[in-house]
Structures are given as structure tokens and as C-alpha cells.
Amino acid sequence: MWIENARKILPAWAKNGGDQTDVVLASRARLARNLQDLSFPGHASEATMKEVLRRVEQAVNAIRADHSPLKLTRMEDLPLLERQILVEKHLVSPQHIERPQHRAVILNADESVSTMVNEEDHLRIQAILPGQQISEATAAADKMDDLLEERLDYAFHEEKGYLTACPTNTGTGMRVSVMVHLPALSMIDQTRRLLSALSQIGLNVRGIYGEGSEAYGDIYQISNQMSLGRTEEEILYNLQTACAQLVESERTARDAIVRDSKLQVEDKVWRAFGTLSQARLLTSEEALRLTSDVKLGTDLQIIPDMKSIYLKELLFVTSPGILQKIIGREMSPGERDQYRAMLVRDLVNPNK
Amino acid sequence: MLCEECHKRQAVVHFTKIVNNEKTDYHFCEECARQKSEELGLIMKPHYTMQNFFTGLLGADTENVFVTQPDYDTYKCNSCGLTFTDFRRTGRLGCGSCYEAFNDSLDPLLRRMHGASKHTGKVPKRTGGTLRVRHEIEALRGKLAEAIRMEEYEQAARLRDQIRELEKDQA
Numbered sequence: 001m002w003i004e005n006a007r008k009i010l011p012a013w014a015k016n017g018g019d020q021t022d023v024v025l026a027s028r029a030r031l032a033r034n035l036q037d038l039s040f041p042g043h044a045s046e047a048t049m050k051e052v053l054r055r056v057e058q059a060v061n062a063i064r065a066d067h068s069p070l071k072l073t074r075m076e077d078l079p080l081l082e083r084q085i086l087v088e089k090h091l092v093s094p095q096h097i098e099r100p101q102h103r104a105v106i107l108n109a110d111e112s113v114s115t116m117v118n119e120e121d122h123l124r125i126q127a128i129l130p131g132q133q134i135s136e137a138t139a140a141a142d143k144m145d146d147l148l149e150e151r152l153d154y155a156f157h158e159e160k161g162y163l164t165a166c167p168t169n170t171g172t173g174m175r176v177s178v179m180v181h182l183p184a185l186s187m188i189d190q191t192r193r194l195l196s197a198l199s200q201i202g203l204n205v206r207g208i209y210g211e212g213s214e215a216y217g218d219i220y221q222i223s224n225q226m227s228l229g230r231t232e233e234e235i236l237y238n239l240q241t242a243c244a245q246l247v248e249s250e251r252t253a254r255d256a257i258v259r260d261s262k263l264q265v266e267d268k269v270w271r272a273f274g275t276l277s278q279a280r281l282l283t284s285e286e287a288l289r290l291t292s293d294v295k296l297g298t299d300l301q302i303i304p305d306m307k308s309i310y311l312k313e314l315l316f317v318t319s320p321g322i323l324q325k326i327i328g329r330e331m332s333p334g335e336r337d338q339y340r341a342m343l344v345r346d347l348v349n350p351n352k
Numbered sequence: 353m354l355c356e357e358c359h360k361r362q363a364v365v366h367f368t369k370i371v372n373n374e375k376t377d378y379h380f381c382e383e384c385a386r387q388k389s390e391e392l393g394l395i396m397k398p399h400y401t402m403q404n405f406f407t408g409l410l411g412a413d414t415e416n417v418f419v420t421q422p423d424y425d426t427y428k429c430n431s432c433g434l435t436f437t438d439f440r441r442t443g444r445l446g447c448g449s450c451y452e453a454f455n456d457s458l459d460p461l462l463r464r465m466h467g468a469s470k471h472t473g474k475v476p477k478r479t480g481g482t483l484r485v486r487h488e489i490e491a492l493r494g495k496l497a498e499a500i501r502m503e504e505y506e507q508a509a510r511l512r513d514q515i516r517e518l519e520k521d522q523a
Contacts, residue, residue: 159470163451
């Protein structure tokens with residue numbers, strides 16, 4: 001019962017869809033934009049931030065009249081838990097909910113496109129889709145940009161391009177990324193080497209929780225470093241090529257471990273499955289690590305009847321805010337571990 | 353691998369000590385390594401932050417770029433009031449006009465970050481001026497050259513007409 005309810009609030013990226021889902025979990029494109037003649041949010045007065053929000057709201061209302069439904073929500077109107085859930089759905093950044101005053105988010109119907117208002121830049125337009133859909137995500141963000149741009153004057157410089165608060169985003173203001181699952185490469189100790197090769201071609205590698213975080217569950221985020229001096233197509237192509245190579249390497253590694261150490265892999269996968277299906281207490285970190293092993297097991301068809309969106313669904317329901325939403329009340333961390341284990345058991349043993 | 357000191361965090365500092373042909377391996381997390389750095393004779397760099405990163409990038413050419421503006425506090429954007437000192441501290445600019453105000457220092461910084469300092473991507477319709485059309489003409493010229501090289505003269509003629517049309521609009 002709760003599973004159906006939880007599935008109703010799954011964001012677009014956590015559902016089925018996209019290509020190469022055995023390795024690529026989600027694709028994201030982000031565009032940073034600012035309004036002309038107004039200070040950037042980090043250096044703006046309250047009055048300026050209000051003015052930004054007013055202009056954006058006006059534009060959104062005009063777009064809504066002609067196009068698909070868009071919803072603008074002010075952060076200060078949301079209870080803390082709902083804000084936390086937006087972060088866990090990856091629709092807004094953690095920084096965006098810290099100081100909610102004059103900050104907002106614009107969402108489309110299926111929540112695949114979200115635009116933060118007054119984060120580090122006046123507008124942060126992002127699209128996240130499941131699987132390898134980098135060009136689809138880029139197109140979706142680009143379309144939202146076009147809609148806003150028809151109604152708003154952007155800060156733009158002929159030579160420098162779109163002007164952003166941080167010079168690392170200047171130019172196209174574009175950051176594209178893929179979230180990839182590389183368990184076999186990490187089993188054969190090849191991730192470090194591969195990932196450092198990526199930085200040689202202008203790509204950034206981070207753990208699942210962003211800058212400087214550990215790659216829990218062998219999940220990595222790969223994104224472009226440079227945004228100026230190349231076209232959007234070039235940035236996109238560079239990431240697509242690298243992503244295709246990563247997928248290829250991971251698949252080769254999976255073949256190799258199945259060929260050379262089948263029993264060890266099976267053991268690892270079934271142990272993880274055993275713990276997830278029986279544990280009475282689970283921290284989110286442990287849940288993620290074990291789910292990573294189980295996902296490998298389903299992709300390799302060691303565990304036959306499991307769907308492969310599994311990892312994302314588990315990832316989603318086990319994050320603290322969502323978990324509390326599903327259970328319907330606030331809980332202490334210890335209590336959360338107990339309920340997390342309960343939900344995971346339900347998900348892993350669907351026939352029970 | 354977990355840190356051998358706290359047994360909690362991931363070990364990220366791996367260190368081999370050889371004394372009198374006796375080899376000892378250490379595996380610490382960053383925090384424990386920092387605490388033990390003196391005892392082990394390790395030199396740990398201060399925490400890596402965005403701020404250090406910028407200061408580092410900017411500092412590298414302080415000598416030649418800032419000669420004319422040695423006083424960072426008076427070097428500021430007249431539009432939003434941000435001083436260059438503020439920028440060095442936060443790594444964030446205050447408004448669009450800062451790009452003009454600090455152009456002399458920003459240009460080399462952008463070049464170092466992006467390997468380029470000239471935008472070649474998307475141009476907004478409302479505030480992009482004629483740049484959008486100029487980019488389009490440039491792209492068409494490229495296609496025209498390609499068509500001529502492939503001896504596709506009908507296609508080339510069509511492209512030439514398109515370019516003329518766009519140029520006429522601009523004039």
C-alpha cells in the first residue's frame with residue numbers, strides 16, 4: 001500500500017526510462033541565468049531579491065497562460081520537511097532551503113524541469129531525466145530557458161556570454177552531468193584510474209552527495225568543468241562520448257568479474273540481498289551500499305525477478321525526509337533506521 | 353578501507369614508512385591524518401576551499417596584472433559596490449557590471465578556468481543584440497565552404513542566398 005503512495009511522489013528521474021540504465025542512473029542539465037541590471041542574489045538587497053521574484057513570477061504567469069502548467073512555490077511558504085523533500089528529490093539545492101526568504105522554485109507537471117529563483121544566480125534552470133538522456137535533458141532545460149527569455153531581459157555580454165555570479169559558470173552557464181553506477185570497475189580497482197582520466201578531458205567527478213563527498217554505493221556524478229569558449233553542443237558531445245566510454249568499460253568489467261569470479265560476485269550480491277530483506281535497522285548509508293550490490297545482481301541476472309529501477313526507488317524511499325513523509329510523522333534518526341529497514345524489507349520481498 | 357585510527361571514516365591518506373628496512377603501512381581518514389601529521393612528519397595542506405582556489409588562481413599573476421590597481425579596496429564595481437577584495441574573499445561577483453569593472457583581472461582568470469575567454473554558445477533573443485545573427489552567419493559560412501568542397505553547388509547557392517538575406521537584415 002505505502003509503496004503505491006511512495007511511487008506517486010517519485011520524481012521523473014527516479015522512474016523507469018532512458019538508455020543504458022544498467023550503468024547510467026540519471027542525466028541532468030543546468031543553465032545559470034541572471035536578470036539584467038540587478039545584483040546577483042549573494043550581493044543583493046532584500047528589495048532587489050523581491051524585484052527578481054516579482055519579475056520571474058510575472059513571466060511564469062504569462063508562460064502558464066500559453067503553455068504547459070508551471071507551478072511557482074515560494075520556499076518560505078513550505079514547511080521544513082517539504083523543503084527537505086525537494087532537496088532529496090534533487091529539485092533544489094541544499095543551499096536553496098537554508099535561507100528561504102525571497103527564494104522560490106518553478107516546477108513543471110512531472111517535475112522533470114525545476115528552476116530555482118534567487119539561488120546563487122537569479123535563475124537556475126535544470127532538467128533531470130532517468131537513464132542516459134543527456135541531450136533530452138539539455139533540450140528540456142533549453143526550452144524552459146527560451147520560454148523565460150522571451151519575457152525577461154537576461155544579463156548577457158557579447159564576449160563573455162551569460163553573466164553568472166561565479167566565474168566558473170560564465171559563458172553558456174551550462175553544466176551537464178550523468179549519475180553513473182560503477183560497481184564492477186570499483187571491484188577490480190579501476191575507478192580511480194578511469195576517473196582521473198576524465199579530469200584530463202575537462203570533466204569533473206564527484207560522489208553522490210556532491211562536492212568532495214565519498215562515492216557511496218559506487219555512484220559517481222560526472223560533469224563538465226568548462227562553460228566558456230565552447231558551444232552547448234560541444235559541451236554535450238564531450239560528456240556523451242565520455243559517458244559512452246564509461247558504460248563500455250563498466251560492462252566489460254562486469255563480464256570479466258562474472259567470468260573470473262562468479263561465485264564471489266554471487267556471494268556478495270546474495271549477502272546484500274539477505275541483509276536488505278532481513279535487517280531490522282538500516283542507516284541510509286548502509287542501505288545505499290547494499291542496494292548498490294543488489295542492483296549489480298539484478299543487472300547481471302543473478303537475482304532474476306528484480307526490476308532495475310530498484311536502486312533509484314530504494315535510494316529515494318530511504319532518504320530521511322521522504323521516509324518521514326511516507327510514514328507520516330517526524331522521527332528521530334534511530335527511529336528512522338527502524339522504519340527504513342521496514343520499508344526496504346517490503347520493497348525487497350514484494351510477495352510477502 | 354576504513355581509517356585504522358577511528359575505524360569510522362573511509363581511509364584516504366595512504367602512507368608507507370620505511371625505517372631500517374622495516375616497512376609499515378598506514379591508512380588514515382583525512383581528519384585522523386591531520387591530527388597525526390606532526391607525529392608522522394606529514395605536511396598536510398590547509399583545507400581546500402573555493403576561496404583558496406580563487407586566491408590561488410588570482411595570486412599567481414598578482415605581479416603583472418594588479419600593478420596598476422594595487423589597492424583592492426578601491427578597485428570596485430560602481431554599479432553594485434562590490435570591491436575586488438570582496439570578490440577575492442567569496443569568489444562570487446556582485447552583478448553583471450562587475451565583469452566590465454574587473455575585466456583586466458577577470459579575463460586572465462576566465463582564460464585559466466575555461467581555457468578560453470570568448471563565448472561561442474547560445475545568445476538570448478532580447479539582450480543578445482545582433483550577435484545571434486552574426487553567429488548564424490558564421491555557421492552558414494562554414495556550411496557553405498563545406499558544400500563547395502563537396503561540390504554540392506545547388507546547396508551552396510541556397511546557403512549563399514541565406515547569408516545574403518541575413519546580412520541585408522543586419523545592415
